Amino acid sequence: MADTANDTLAKKDKTGDVISGGHLVAKALKNEGVDTIFTLCGGHIIDIYDGCLDEGIRIIDVRHEQVAAHAADGYARQTGKLGCVVTTAGPGCTNAVTGIATAFRSETPLIHIGGQGALTQHKMGSLQDLPHVDLMTPITKFAAGVRDTARIADMISMAAREAWNGAPGPSYLEIPRDVLDAEVPIEKAVIPQPGAYRASTKSIGDPADIEKLADILIHAERPAILLGTQVWTARGHEQAIDLVRSLNIPAYMNGSARGLLPPGDPHYFNRTRSTAFGKADVIVIVGTPFDFRMGYGKRLRADATVVQIDMDYRTVGKNRDLSLGLVGDPGAILGAVRDAVSGRVDTGNQKRGEWMQELRAEEVVRTEKLMPIFLSDKSPISPYRVAWEINEFLTEDTIYIGDGGDVVTISAQAVQPRTPGHWMDPGALGSLGVGTGFSLAAKLAHPEKEVLCYYGDGAFSMTAFDMETANRFGAPYLAVVGNNSHMNQIRYGQVAKYGEQRGNVGNALGDIPYGSFAEMLGGYGEEVRDSAEIAPALRRAREAILNTGKSAVVNIWVDPDEYAPGTKAQTMYK
Numbered sequence: 001m002a003d004t005a006n007d008t009l010a011k012k013d014k015t016g017d018v019i020s021g022g023h024l025v026a027k028a029l030k031n032e033g034v035d036t037i038f039t040l041c042g043g044h045i046i047d048i049y050d051g052c053l054d055e056g057i058r059i060i061d062v063r064h065e066q067v068a069a070h071a072a073d074g075y076a077r078q079t080g081k082l083g084c085v086v087t088t089a090g091p092g093c094t095n096a097v098t099g100i101a102t103a104f105r106s107e108t109p110l111i112h113i114g115g116q117g118a119l120t121q122h123k124m125g126s127l128q129d130l131p132h133v134d135l136m137t138p139i140t141k142f143a144a145g146v147r148d149t150a151r152i153a154d155m156i157s158m159a160a161r162e163a164w165n166g167a168p169g170p171s172y173l174e175i176p177r178d179v180l181d182a183e184v185p186i187e188k189a190v191i192p193q194p195g196a197y198r199a200s201t202k203s204i205g206d207p208a209d210i211e212k213l214a215d216i217l218i219h220a221e222r223p224a225i226l227l228g229t230q231v232w233t234a235r236g237h238e239q240a241i242d243l244v245r246s247l248n249i250p251a252y253m254n255g256s257a258r259g260l261l262p263p264g265d266p267h268y269f270n271r272t273r274s275t276a277f278g279k280a281d282v283i284v285i286v287g288t289p290f291d292f293r294m295g296y297g298k299r300l301r302a303d304a305t306v307v308q309i310d311m312d313y314r315t316v317g318k319n320r321d322l323s324l325g326l327v328g329d330p331g332a333i334l335g336a337v338r339d340a341v342s343g344r345v346d347t348g349n350q351k352r353g354e355w356m357q358e359l360r361a362e363e364v365v366r367t368e369k370l371m372p373i374f375l376s377d378k379s380p381i382s383p384y385r386v387a388w389e390i391n392e393f394l395t396e397d398t399i400y401i402g403d404g405g406d407v408v409t410i411s412a413q414a415v416q417p418r419t420p421g422h423w424m425d426p427g428a429l430g431s432l433g434v435g436t437g438f439s440l441a442a443k444l445a446h447p448e449k450e451v452l453c454y455y456g457d458g459a460f461s462m463t464a465f466d467m468e469t470a471n472r473f474g475a476p477y478l479a480v481v482g483n484n485s486h487m488n489q490i491r492y493g494q495v496a497k498y499g500e501q502r503g504n505v506g507n508a509l510g511d512i513p514y515g516s517f518a519e520m521l522g523g524y525g526e527e528v529r530d531s532a533e534i535a536p537a538l539r540r541a542r543e544a545i546l547n548t549g550k551s552a553v554v555n556i557w558v559d560p561d562e563y564a565p566g567t568k569a570q571t572m573y574k
Helices: 021-031 046-055 065-079 091-106 132-139 149-163 177-181 207-219 229-233 237-247 273-279 292-297 330-342 350-374 383-393 406-414 434-445 457-472 488-498 515-520 531-548 565-569
Strands: 018-020 036-039 058-061 083-087 110-116 142-145 170-176 183-185 223-227 251-253 282-286 305-310 324-327 398-403 450-456 478-483 524-528 552-557
Touching: 018 021, 018 046, 021 046, 021 149, 021 177, 036 046, 036 065, 036 434, 046 058, 046 177, 058 434, 065 083, 065 091, 065 110, 065 434, 065 457, 083 091, 091 110, 091 132, 091 170, 091 434, 110 132, 110 149, 110 177, 132 142, 132 170, 142 149, 149 170, 149 177, 149 183, 170 177, 207 282, 207 305, 207 324, 207 330, 223 237, 223 273, 229 237, 229 330, 237 330, 273 350, 305 330, 350 383, 350 406, 383 406, 383 450, 383 478, 383 531, 398 406, 398 434, 406 450, 406 565, 434 450, 434 457, 450 457, 457 478, 457 515, 478 531, 488 565, 515 524, 515 552, 524 531, 531 552
Parallel strands: 036 058, 036 083, 083 110, 110 170, 142 170, 223 251, 223 282, 282 305, 305 324, 398 450, 450 478, 478 552, 524 552
Antiparallel strands: 018 183
C-alpha cells in the first residue's frame, strides 16, 4: 500500500500500462453518459478531476456542496442523463445531504461520489472521517464503499444501474483516498461496457392490465388524468399527450410534468382539478404518489374508478384503495393503452365532449375570479401580481424555476410553462435553496434558452453566492426575488397560533436590497416597489443579461400579509 503521507503528491504514471482510481472513475462516468460533474474541491477527490480532464468531462466547481447536489439533480432533470456530484469526505458529504435527499424524493437519477480517509488509517481518526455510507443509505437507492481500485469502474456501473432501477433516484459511492490514488495494471481493472450490464426499463407490466385500462377509459364518461413528474423523467410525454388527445380526456399536470401541454391546448386544464376529482367516474394518476400534495388520496371521489401508474411498486396503492394498479414505464404503458384503443370502432370520445365543456367553462370562471388579484396594483405588491407578470414575461424558450414556499404554490396558480421540461421546483421534500443549482444546471444544459428563477427571499439567501459560479461558467440567469423579509409560509402559522406579538419569532429576516448583490457580481440589479414597474424591470434585466453575460436580480418588495390558499388552510400538514 502506498505511503499515505506522500501518495497524494506522487506523480501519476502516464505510460498507459497502469491506471489510477480517479481515472477509472472518469472512464466509468463517461461510459454512463456523464458529461458534467458538479463538485467542490477536496484533497480526497482530486484524482477524479485529473481523470475527468483526460476523458473530456466538464468540471463545474461551486461554492457549496448543497448547490453541487441540486445542480446534479437539475442537470439530470434537464438532460435525461445521469447527474453526478463529487464531494470530499466529512462536511463535503454532509453539505450535500439536502440536495441528495431532494433528488431522492423527486426520483432523479444521479450518482454521488464521495471521498473518505485512507483504508490504512481506518478507525484512526483521519481528517474528515465519517460513516458516509451509513449516513447516505436512507436517502439513496444504493450506497456502498469501494475497497479495491480495480473494481472502481465496476462499482460505479453498479451504482448507475441502481439509479435507473424502477423509479429513478440517487446512488452513493464512497472511495477511500488511497484506493482512489492507487494505480493498477489496466488489464486487471474491471470496466463494464456502456449499457452491457442492464436491460431496458420500458416495461408495461401485465398486458392484460393494458387491455383492462383501455376498456375502462373507453367506457368512461367523465374521466380525468393527472400526469406527474415521472412522465417527464421517463420522457413519456409524447405517449401521454397522444393518449389524452386520442381519447378526449382532460389532463392535469403537477411537478415536472407542468408544461407537457401548452396553455390553450383543448386538453390542458389547471384550475379545476378539485372539481374533476370530485365528479369524475374514472381518475388516472400517473407518476406521482398519494402524498401530502394529493391529500394522501382523500381528495379523489370515493366511488370513482381509480387507476394508478407508477415506476415503483411500493407507490402503487399506498394510502388509497385502487381499482387497477400498473407498475412500469409511464410512457410505455400509456403508449400501449393508446395502441389498444386505436382499433376500437367507438372510443367514446363524443360522450366526453360535454364533460370537457363543463370543465372548460369552470376554468374560465376560476380564471376570471383570480384576475383581480393577478392584476392588483396594491402596495406593497401582491405576490400574485409578481407571479402573473412572470407568466406574461415567459417565452417558449424560458425555463422557469420556483424556489420557496408560497413562491412555488402561488406560482402554480399563475405560471404556465409553454414547453415540456420548463418547470422546476423543490418537489416533495420542499427544500429551500434549490434555485441556484437548478438555474446553473438548466443554463449549462441549454445555453440557448433563458432561465428564470423566482425565489423567496429566504430561499435566495441560502445559496445565492453560487450565482458567481453561474457567471464564472458563462451560465447567467435571471433571478426574481419576492422579498417580504420573512420566511412567510411559516409566519402565517405562527401568527394564527400564537398571535401577532409572537408571529415573527424565528422567521423574520432583514430588509435586504438583493439587487445590489447582482451588481457586486458584475451583473444588473434593480429594486421594484411599484407593481407597474415589474414588467419593465424584467425586460431591462433580460437585456442586461444578453449584453453583459452576467446574471441579473430583480428584487421585488411584496406584501408579507398575502399568503397562498394552501398556507392559509395548512394543507401541507393535512
